[in-house]
Amino acid sequence: MKIDHSLPLEYSTEENKLKILGFWVFLGAEIVLFSTLFAVYFTLQNNIGNGPGGSHIFELTPVMIETIVLLSSSFTIGLGIHAMRLGNKKAMMTFFGITLFLGLGFLGVEIMEFFTYVHEGATMQTSAFLSALFTLLGTHGAHVTFGLLWGGAILLQVKKRGLTPETANKSFIFSLYWHFLDVVWIFIFSFVYMKGMM
Amino acid sequence: MKWDEFFVTGEPMIYAAMVSIVLVSIAIPAGLTYFKKWGYLWREWLTTVDHKKIGVMYIIAALLMLFRGGVDALLMRAQTAVPNNGLLDGQHYNEIFTTHGIIMILFMAMPFIIGLMNVVVPLQIGARDVAFPRLNAVSFWLFFFGAMLLNISFVIGGSPDAGWSAYFPLASLEFSPTVGNNYYSLALQIAGIGTLMTGINFLVTILKMRAPGMKLMKMPMFTWSILITSVIIIFAFPVLTVALALMMLDRQFGTQFFAMQNGGMDMLWANLFWVWGHPEVYIVILPAFGIYSEIIATFARKNLYGYKSMVYSMVVISLLSFLVWVHHFYTMGHGVMVNSVFSITTMAISVPTGVKIFNWLFTLRRGKISFTTPMLYALAFIPIFTIGGVTGVMLAMASADYQYHNTMFLVAHFHYVLIPGTVFGVIAGFHYWFPKVFGFKLNERLGKWAFWFIAISFNITFFPLFILGLNGMTRRMYTYSESTGYGPLNMLSMVGAVGLTIGFILLVYNIYWSTRYQPREVTGDPWDARSLEWSTPSPVPEYNFAKTPVVDKLDAFWFAKKEGKSLTEEGDYEPIHMPNNNGQPFIMGVAFFFFGFFMVFSWWLPAIIAGMFILGTMAYRTFEQDHGHYVTVEEIERTENALRGEKK
Numbered sequence A: 001m002k003i004d005h006s007l008p009l010e011y012s013t014e015e016n017k018l019k020i021l022g023f024w025v026f027l028g029a030e031i032v033l034f035s036t037l038f039a040v041y042f043t044l045q046n047n048i049g050n051g052p053g054g055s056h057i058f059e060l061t062p063v064m065i066e067t068i069v070l071l072s073s074s075f076t077i078g079l080g081i082h083a084m085r086l087g088n089k090k091a092m093m094t095f096f097g098i099t100l101f102l103g104l105g106f107l108g109v110e111i112m113e114f115f116t117y118v119h120e121g122a123t124m125q126t127s128a129f130l131s132a133l134f135t136l137l138g139t140h141g142a143h144v145t146f147g148l149l150w151g152g153a154i155l156l157q158v159k160k161r162g163l164t165p166e167t168a169n170k171s172f173i174f175s176l177y178w179h180f181l182d183v184v185w186i187f188i189f190s191f192v193y194m195k196g197m198m
Numbered sequence B: 001m002k003w004d005e006f007f008v009t010g011e012p013m014i015y016a017a018m019v020s021i022v023l024v025s026i027a028i029p030a031g032l033t034y035f036k037k038w039g040y041l042w043r044e045w046l047t048t049v050d051h052k053k054i055g056v057m058y059i060i061a062a063l064l065m066l067f068r069g070g071v072d073a074l075l076m077r078a079q080t081a082v083p084n085n086g087l088l089d090g091q092h093y094n095e096i097f098t099t100h101g102i103i104m105i106l107f108m109a110m111p112f113i114i115g116l117m118n119v120v121v122p123l124q125i126g127a128r129d130v131a132f133p134r135l136n137a138v139s140f141w142l143f144f145f146g147a148m149l150l151n152i153s154f155v156i157g158g159s160p161d162a163g164w165s166a167y168f169p170l171a172s173l174e175f176s177p178t179v180g181n182n183y184y185s186l187a188l189q190i191a192g193i194g195t196l197m198t199g200i201n202f203l204v205t206i207l208k209m210r211a212p213g214m215k216l217m218k219m220p221m222f223t224w225s226i227l228i229t230s231v232i233i234i235f236a237f238p239v240l241t242v243a244l245a246l247m248m249l250d251r252q253f254g255t256q257f258f259a260m261q262n263g264g265m266d267m268l269w270a271n272l273f274w275v276w277g278h279p280e281v282y283i284v285i286l287p288a289f290g291i292y293s294e295i296i297a298t299f300a301r302k303n304l305y306g307y308k309s310m311v312y313s314m315v316v317i318s319l320l321s322f323l324v325w326v327h328h329f330y331t332m333g334h335g336v337m338v339n340s341v342f343s344i345t346t347m348a349i350s351v352p353t354g355v356k357i358f359n360w361l362f363t364l365r366r367g368k369i370s371f372t373t374p375m376l377y378a379l380a381f382i383p384i385f386t387i388g389g390v391t392g393v394m395l396a397m398a399s400a401d402y403q404y405h406n407t408m409f410l411v412a413h414f415h416y417v418l419i420p421g422t423v424f425g426v427i428a429g430f431h432y433w434f435p436k437v438f439g440f441k442l443n444e445r446l447g448k449w450a451f452w453f454i455a456i457s458f459n460i461t462f463f464p465l466f467i468l469g470l471n472g473m474t475r476r477m478y479t480y481s482e483s484t485g486y487g488p489l490n491m492l493s494m495v496g497a498v499g500l501t502i503g504f505i506l507l508v509y510n511i512y513w514s515t516r517y518q519p520r521e522v523t524g525d526p527w528d529a530r531s532l533e534w535s536t537p538s539p540v541p542e543y544n545f546a547k548t549p550v551v552d553k554l555d556a557f558w559f560a561k562k563e564g565k566s567l568t569e570e571g572d573y574e575p576i577h578m579p580n581n582n583g584q585p586f587i588m589g590v591a592f593f594f595f596g597f598f599m600v601f602s603w604w605l606p607a608i609i610a611g612m613f614i615l616g617t618m619a620y621r622t623f624e625q626d627h628g629h630y631v632t633v634e635e636i637e638r639t640e641n642a643l644r645g646e647k648k
Helices: A014-044 A060-085 A089-119 A128-161 A165-197 B012-034 B038-046 B051-080 B090-124 B133-152 B180-208 B221-252 B266-299 B307-320 B325-332 B336-364 B373-396 B398-404 B408-438 B444-470 B487-517 B556-563 B584-600 B604-623 B633-644
Strands: B576-578 B629-631
Touching (some): A014 A128, A014 B180, A060 A165, A089 A165, A128 A165, A128 B221, B012 B038, B051 B090, B051 B487, B090 B133, B090 B180, B133 B180, B133 B584, B180 B584, B266 B307, B336 B373, B336 B398, B373 B408
Antiparallel strands (some): B576 B629
């Protein structure tokens, strides 16, 4: 394996470069996936049937907490990658740990939010609007859950093997994924919650 | 659920199918044990990450599915051959036309094309494998087990029966209460994820792994077509993923997306399906265009006419393919404005397609044409496909479409596009690249017999359907009365279908015959062809290129041959880094199969266990450390000398 030392660790081998490009392309497909879910949501957002509409069930407080927590986690994973580039394994692991912890917090609040909706009689089966809402939020939430497992696995590898071209590559790709989830959340926050509350 | 609901019962044909499935599943392990081939199968095929072997497996699976879908087609033609026929009942007929559509598009045409691109693309660009060999194996096994999942629906639980487009509300739980459409949503989902991964894999491969000097505009046309196809796959398949997930949620979790009440919108399904479905048509046709471009240039002994316009027209087709989906349901009430817009975009597609047709004709003009089997398919494609294209323009006119919609005219049209386009294309490519993979040509005489049977019978089968459609026969009707007068033409079509069957049997017999008797091919370039794959020995060694070729123009291999130059630089061999084989993709595929099966029957606990197992295989993969292996210089020398007959 040829290692090019003039490049950051995550780009240092041919295989690593391919993987990063491949993941960018995969994120392109993910954008299409979420765009489709948004399109479905926008199509159905006023089809509330006999169920409640967005303005009845959306609450600002949990949504603000989720947003702040997730945006901060995007910042901390950025710091983690910065630490990785400096070769500081301990700082990198700390920031990744904080990121995953914040992700867990986000997920906890989101699950509580779902429970509240269901408690208020707004279930996934109530109306097309709610089906679309739960599917969109749920898909994002499932991505975060998968990210927690994946990020945890990477953290263990960094702990065991240190910062190698391989682990650095995985960590960097994971950071791309995490930022992407943040971007999706910004759209959810603006076009689902803010628009729904107005 | 009771056992008599679990297995499909009450039909002699289904019992026969069950018996044959049981016999085959006993015969395969018995044969493997008898010939002591278990180890060989596992080491050489099930665990392989070699793009050529994966390609071969795709093509074998596609041929099997061609026969499965072909039997469906024969049954349909047999049922409608005479008025008031009682061969099949309505339900059985519904299942058969549905699975025929799904299998032919998703499990025959797609894997055949993906198989060919697996074999050919890395060789054409001078690469040693695809960008992600392991992911490539995952793609294959997801496709394979997705296809198997759909196929067992025939005997277990019942097949999907709402048409391959599975329109709501017909496909909803209320109107299709069997598990058939659960199979649809899950089997297609599993195979579709595999296809999406293939798209990503080949896009990166083509963008990043071309031989030194091969600029984008110096790539062979087939590689170009795959590059564009990969982009379409990446943009189209996530839409299918969402559509199928919503379908599953609606049918199995009680959501209201496509429901008739509580704000659901059944037309949403039609839109989502065709936003994927129309680009899908171009996913299967553009690679075939690429194949024809290679074959026509090779056998006309000329460089491809209008290379740049070929590329641009494919790009334009790929863009337009996302802008025409509404033409599949003009009659479902969108109003004049919407229909007009989609009418215009649809007709616009015929412009770049026409450019391509003329480019092929100009390539042929004054060429020294040799009429080999692949070339015959390419030559037959041009006029037959043009009939399909012209009737397509007729259908594109929204107001006229009200007459054609849902009639046999439409059925005739898309068979006239897909069979000469895709099926002839992949068969031509199959004959063309066969010697590269196996080291001998398919027999030309048998190949030409098969060609004439297929080409003539195709027209006998499908041309009558145009007339039947104009006479008012609708598609998907399982029988008709004698007074309609549809009888004779349907009988003619049946005769054609028998001819097609003979043609395809000849084609497969040719593989058997050629394997036994055809002389081995030693040059590596049996057709005197133009692109890089022909610079390798046949069959291609595991590492493809002993030395990476250096390219300076389009068809560099052709010019190097004419000028007696070498495409590689002087110097000794270097050790080659190759990926290791691994069984994890196969195991993952099996896990997906069980996950899908349990989901179909809503057996949640087993489904959750299978899902956890899938996550487990992913975890295994991320913790695994696999740095591949090196092929040593001595081994390269040995292989090259053996394959090239002692010359360096």
